[in-house]
Amino acid sequence: MTRFHNVSPIIPTLFSILLFSCSTKHFSAGLYQSHINSHRSDSFKSETITSTFLNGHTIGTNGCVDGTSLKDVSLMVRYQQDxxxxxxxxxxHAVIVSIDSIQHGRMRGPIFKHLTFQSNVPVRFQRILFRPAGDxxxxxxxxxxGQVNVTGKMKINGLCSYxxxxxxxxRSVLDNVYTAVRKEMDEKN
Incomplete structure (x- = not known):
């Protein structure tokens, strides 16, 4: 038997190991092309309540001082560690919106990953701003x-890990939720 015949089973074995490892959660590699198409819909029911107090009254400290509107308040959207x-x-402090779950199709295929995803994110927060106004x-x-709903399709062709x-x-879901909530905050004056 020649030297080539001894090596020939090793090549398919190494290729199989590479394909398997790219489809696991613990390995990150990529030689791929991806296309993500997402759609966002949202509905908000917002309310603004304004009160005026004379200087010297104790009105609390749970809010932002010198903020003129919600445009001045930071926003952070979280999902697990991202x-x-x-x-x-x-x-x-920033308004923090947490995403509880993202439902998605199968991501385990080593070479082709074509799937849909969806997340329904409830948004509920209160922010108090203190504005000096003369005396x-x-x-x-x-x-x-409100509620932000994100749906999408993702196609990945090539070697891409789970x-x-x-x-x-x-990242697509986070960006969509951030855009919707930031828009709602910026429209409040």
């Missing part, structure tokens, strides 16, 4: 209540 946005400063303080209370495919899908 997030987008920023945490804000010491004077005004008084204006207290503005924002109540935001971890990388999952990261691409999560």
């Amino acid at each position: 997030s987008t946005g920023n945490a804000g400063g010491n004077d005004c 008084s303080i204006q207290v503005v209370r924002y109540l935001i209540n 971890r990388e495919a999952h990261r691409l899908m999560v």
Whole structure:
């Protein structure tokens, strides 16, 4: 038997190991092309309550001082260990929206991953801003209540790990939710 015949079973074995490892959660590799198409729908029911107090009254500290609107408040959207946005400063903590789950199709295929995903994210928060107004303080209370729904299709052709495919899908959902909530916050004055 020649030397080539002894090596020939090793090549398919190594290729099989590579394909298997690319489809597991713990390995991240990629030689792929991806296309993600997502759609977002949202509905919000928001309320703004404004009160004015004379200086010297104790009105509480659970809010942001000198913020003029929700445009001044940071936003962070989280899903497990991933997030987008920023945490804000010491004077005004960020609004944090948490995504509980993302439903998706099978991501285990080593070469072709064609799947759909969906996430329904409830959004509910309250933010209080304190605005100095001459010899008084204006207290503005924002109540935001709504739902953001994200659906999408993802096609990946090539060697792409489960971890990388999952990261691409999560990034798409995070960005869509962030855009919807940020838009709602920016429209409040």
